[in-house]
Amino acid sequence: MCDDEPQIVRALRVILREAGYEVSMAATLAEGLDLAAREPPDAAIIDVVLPDGSGIELCAELRSWSTMPIVVLSALDDEEQKVLALRAGADDYITKPFSARELLASLEAVFRRVVASDEEATVTVKGLEINFAAHTVLRDGREVKLTPIEFKLLSALARNRGRLMTSRALLSEVWGSAYANDAPLLRTHIANLRHKIEGPDAKAWLYIQTEAGVGYRFL
Amino acid sequence: MCDDEPQIVRALRVILREAGYEVSMAATLAEGLDLAAREPPDAAIIDVVLPDGSGIELCAELRSWSTMPIVVLSALDDEEQKVLALRAGADDYITKPFSARELLASLEAVFRRVVASDEEATVTVKGLEINFAAHTVLRDGREVKLTPIEFKLLSALARNRGRLMTSRALLSEVWGSAYANDAPLLRTHIANLRHKIEGPDAKAWLYIQTEAGVGYRFL
């Protein structure tokens, strides 16, 4: 659980303990990241607003190396934010105030979903296999070497496969919200990424389509 | 394996043997309990319906004194029952009919998940054998002497074999969270460790791959 409001923390702890879960807590983004890395929990509950950043960033960060179920809490019922959270890899989005039953139901649903599609840590599309847990990409069986940023970029795209992602969304997910307007930056990295996952010689883009003026789409 | 339907028993035995597992069988709840106590297996596969009781009971019974991975088989895809089984301590729930691949995937997933708390497992990869209980490492039969920290480091990597571990995760697991940012520390110990488990002279790293900017991967 990652939240900085004492009330919420207390309430959550009681609810979860009572339901038989073991709970460990962090108050900031950094702490949450550290905690999750040190003793990986079965699931994560994250508040959107944290002292040192956005819970959605933390969500994306966790998703880059873990498949644990993630539930995001938010004070406002904003459709936009909800979509952002889910795109960043969250499994559910709950708005405060919420009832204990609501939260527990969400958790159980998320658990069921994960057990069912367990180890869906790998996405395969047209001969391109992306393994999130191992941080590897294979094209027709051969490994493709990607830089950290290229992998984050590809992950963000692949997690939303089929959907169009705006340049703004991609930039803030990979580089952080400070870079949200740096379109040229995104262009060069998309170019580099394409050359690695498409063949060295490719006439048409097979995996990453560009939607002029809007963004990019994976598939 | 604990099941009373001859067809299933035969099929399972073939599937598991073929995958390299050693199999012992029991037909009833009582037999299963007895077998598990007499020669504790690495994992248990239990049918929900047994002649003398419920497989879920057996599951709970085993859980009271063992941490072995447990997979529950059921003829009906009942959400309610699935939750019951998982609550009783099962690690996965598979509905019949199931494919061989499905079962094996489940088993592997469950093994990976449980290995963390399993102290008596021994991992062998490409001539490198790591015995967690005995704290020993053998390369091609010859013992390799490791310092305590080197062994902890190798263990952390080997327990998550195939997966990429963040430098941050490795540091907090081996040295504690206070060192989570001390990348240079990790580097030198990785270097020392490599020189001991790879030959004294090795052109490419066989066991520990490095993913620049992210972390390390064992395999």
Place this chain on the structure above:
DNA sequence: CACGACCGTCACGAAATCGTTATGCGTCGG
């Protein structure tokens, strides 16, 4: 046809990261 908007590509300097070696400190056993 001229123009602007947008995209893909290339090249280059700055910064980050990695592997390695060396040094100093503390501990333990002989």
Place this chain on the structure above:
DNA sequence: CCGACGCATAACGATTTCGTGACGGTCGTG
């Protein structure tokens, strides 16, 4: 008391990776 050992830290060269700016191509519009 002294040497051996494990460990943390520092330093350095080599390589990789990143961000930026410039350039050319394409498309749609007036």
